[in-house]
Amino acid sequence: MASTFTPLGVELQATGENAGTWGTKTNTNLQLIEQISGGFTTQSIAGGAQTTALTISDSGTGDVAGHRMIDFTGSITGNQIVTIPLDVQTFYILRNSTSGAYTVQFKYASGSGGTFTFSATNKGTAIVFAAANDGTNPDIIQIQTGGDVVDDTSPQLGGNLDTNSFMIDFDDAHGIRDENGNEQLIFETTGSAVNHIDVTNAATGSGAQIGAVGGDSNLNLKLRPKGTGVIEAMGATNPGSIQLNCESNSHGIKLTSPAHSAGQSYELKFPTGNVTANRFLKVASVSGSGTTGVGQLSFAEVSGGTSWQAVKTSDFTAVAGEGYFINTTSNTVTMTLPSSPTIGDEVVFIDYAGTFDTYTMTVGRNSEKINGAAADLTVSVERAANTLVYTDGTQGWLLKNK
DSSP states (O other), rough: OOOEEEETTOOEEEETTTTTTTTHHHHHHHHHHHHHHHHHEEOOOOOOSEEEEEOOOOTTOOOOGGGSSEEEEEBBSSEEEEEEOTOOOOEOOOOOOOOOSSOOEEEESSSSSSOOHHHHHHHHEEEEEEEOOOSOOOOOOEHHHHHHTTTTTOOEEEEOOOOOOOOOOOTEEEEEEEEOOOOOEEEEEOOTTOEEEEEEEETTTSOOOOEEEEESSSSOOOOOOOTTTTOOOSSSSSSSEEEEOOOSSSSSEEOOOOOGGGGGOOOOOOOOSOOOTTTTEEEEEEEEEEEGGGEEEEEOOOOOEEEEOOOOOOOEEOTTTTEEEEEEESSSSEEHHHSSSTTEEEEEEEEEESOOSSSSSEETTTTTTTTTBBSOEEOOOOTTEEEEOOTTTTOOOEEEEE
16 A cells, blocks of 8 residues: 655555655654644745745655745735645744735635735734635634734734733834824823823713823813914814813803804904903904904003992002092091002092091002102092092102093
8 A cells, every 4th residue: 555645745654665765754754744843934925916826745845835934025016825735734824024015815725715814014923724624615714913013013903902901101202103104193201200191081961081180289281282383172063162161160151263154263362461450351453454363452441431439438458440439527548559550550539528628538659659759649628539540660640630
């Protein structure tokens, strides 16, 4: 009875044959078994789109398909197909070391069974099982891809990545890219950081949230545009809005852009001076024109808009923009002028009972001059009514009659 051969080329010797050569054939078989169990070889598939057929010969110790690991090499300029004989059953470790952004498919020589394909960008490693599970349509079954991620320059997940309560560490200035290889999210590190960003999703009816959290009790959340760029509140069904909530997030006020139909893209700049009580914001100047003009805001006094207060019968400190009825029927009254005034601040006073000539009213200068003099002002004229307007450090408060 003559010897037979396995699909991987191992010779099965019949009883009593191969006298004098049995040892040589056994050594060849042992070489094949060693090659099948752990042998490494390379296979060039360089060139344009093509099919490379790997074969198994009887006792063929150099056959590529008879090795455990096959490294595909060469510069490819088209999609590649690599086939093995229909009856081969074994595990393969495949590595794609080709250059060129084209696919490499590993399959049986015929039939419509399952195959394994390296994507155009996957220059990694895969473990597959050639099942020989069907005489006509056998399957190539993927067992594992990627191997050590360090060795796989384009690892691919077969499903969602569960971190199992661990973290993902990013190097400084590295992060996540989109499917086209473009940067989408980059992380920058700070030494000994204790604060970070928290992103929270939301159920129906609530908005997703980005928050500042960490070891510090009070944290700002900073948004940083680049160059002359701006931070935009995008519109959707309605114009873009910014809502400022109360501390319980149950109430809030909104700043909202004009609707699209208005065609407005103007800019408003806040005042450069100190904030001042009892003033309103007005557009002091405009650069440019039309829908793209830039308006400079300033604090302005309301014309005729003095805020009159209840009758005063004892000493008090005045507030800019307010008017006072002062009653000196029973005693003198000192009105102390506001501290740290700014140009244009006004304070108004009137002799309520016509008694300034009996009990005087004193204007305390509060470290500022009055009519250019570093002295308080005493008013002793019956029914006096005056307005004090602040000018500067030289003249201080000046009187003007109403």
